[in-house]
Amino acid sequence: MPETISELKLRPATLDDAALVADLDSLRDPEEPRDPVLLRHWWRMTDQMEKGMRKVALRDGAAIAYVSATHELWDREENRYGTVRVSLHPDTWSDSLYAALVEIAEEWLRGEGAATAVARVREDFKLEAAALERLGYREDRRMRMSELDLLKHRDEILAARDECRRQMRDVGVKLLVLAEDSDPEKYRKLYATVIESEKDIPTTVPWRVLTFAEWMRFWFENPGVREENFWIAREGDAIVGCSVLDCPVVRGVPWTIFTGTSRAVRGRGIARALKYESMGQAIEAGFERVRTNNDADNPPILRINEQMGYRLVSPLIELHRGLGA
Ligand SMILES: CC(C)(COP(=O)(O)OP(=O)(O)OC[C@H]1O[C@@H](n2cnc3c(N)ncnc32)[C@H](O)[C@@H]1OP(=O)(O)O)[C@@H](O)C(=O)NCCC(=O)NCCS
Incomplete structure (x- = not known):
């Protein structure tokens, strides 16, 4: 299993990778499998209406890591928020790999001029919630799923x-x-x-x-x-x-x-x-x-x-x- 970010061999993700990333996301909660067709639609809408980057790493034809960063088309100087999304296969999980993926998204957002990175995580996904906390992410709002x-x-x-x-x-x-x-x-x-x-x-x-x-x-x-x-x-x-x-x-x-x-x-x-x-x-x-x-x-x-x-x-x-x- 890859242990460092360079061993992951991330590459830009295309719309055709949506199905693989949907499979990766689905591992988190079998009660809530992700629909590949709908994920592709959301990616397409982001490409058309926002700005973003996506990277994926594969192993044996399956996605093992995914990172994206997106932001609205800003029309003002203030309130520059960007969204970070990271998925890591449970067999590949390490705090340092997760942190490195978040860092890639943050770097891209910084280059875009974002002031604040935003991540959304289910409270019961303890590993991810704790990793984000350690990286300095703090609760701003909560929703009820x-x-x-x-x-x-x-x-x-x-x-x-x-x-x-x-x-x-x-x-x-x-x-x-x-x-x-x-x-x-x-x-x-x-x-x-x-x-x-x-x-x-x-x-x-x-x-x-x-x-x-x-x-x-x-x-x-x-x-x-x-x-x-x-x-x-x-x-x-x-x-x-x-x-x-x-x-x-x-x-x-x-x-x-x-x-x-x-x-x-x-x-x-x-x-x-x-x-x-x-x-x-x-x-x-x-x-x-x-x-x-x-x-x-x-x-x-x-x-x-x-x-x-x-x-x-x-x-x-x-x-x-x-x-x-
Ligand atoms: C949420 C929303 C759709 C409700 O629309 P609405 O037509 O006023 O809803 P209804 O009249 O059917 O019911 C509202 C209920 O909330 C209650 N309510 C309203 N304000 C409340 C408050 N501050 N605290 C507690 N209950 C409240 C009402 O009393 C009513 O309940 P009741 O009939 O038992 O008394 C409307 O406020 C809205 O469009 N909000 C913005 C969009 C949004 O947030 N959508 C939801 C997320 S997608």
Whole structure:
């Protein structure tokens, strides 16, 4: 097994390496295998909408180490954050190799002018969390990665969906999937609502607002997102909310990747009704569980999830380290 970074023989990773890196990532938690097709999509989006570098090391045709660093296309001098990702095969793991991989990502970010490196790690991945801590990374935020057991909660979810449907009908809010909506302006309207609501997701690391064209690619070129699974809420002429499931193509668990409502309609049960539609549809499609990640400082969505029966899988910790001197 390689013991030093030069023995690893890292080389630039191409989109075709996404499947190997998905296999490597999947070793961490068999309950959460990574989908190779979706990972390739995320890499492609990063190439088009952010800036980044990726390196991989192989042994006997399998990935044993991976490192990447990415950052938003900065439009300001301040707030220059870059994200570091490292995966190391359990048989190859050593603190020094892990540290050397993080160092490669940090070096690249420094060259780009980043001020702060950001790493996100599950709290129960003790080895990685401890290694990052030793390298000077400190917690800035935490998220809750949680799971809903669709088999266990099947009957309650379907009953709650019926109740939400009744409530929404009574107040004139229509729930439907995007594919069913015939309004030629639907994408523009949805874009406006999503951009407004995503600004309210608690975050330290700012993200750039995508242009409409970028946003269309980001959502609708995603092979896991289909307009038949994209729930929207309409009030009159406006689209006032949505909830979206990202479904695995090859393997893995479906994830709710976004739920949002326009500021003007909050607190009326619209997000809850959208989520119940989405979960009801997932049950009918035969899925057994669904996951989601939410900032620990986002009470409304945590409240909805708790009521639906989500349970914590693990906190996901966002760690920061200053890249200065
Ligand atoms: C999260 C969000 C989708 C909720 O939308 P909404 O339409 O207001 O949600 P609902 O009305 O269905 O339910 C909100 C629930 O949270 C509760 N709530 C709101 N603020 C709360 C707070 N500060 N503490 C505790 N509960 C709170 C409401 O009382 C309600 O629960 P109840 O019906 O049992 O009283 C909306 O706030 C949003 O778009 N936020 C920005 C995007 C985001 O963070 N999305 C989630 C991560 S992807």
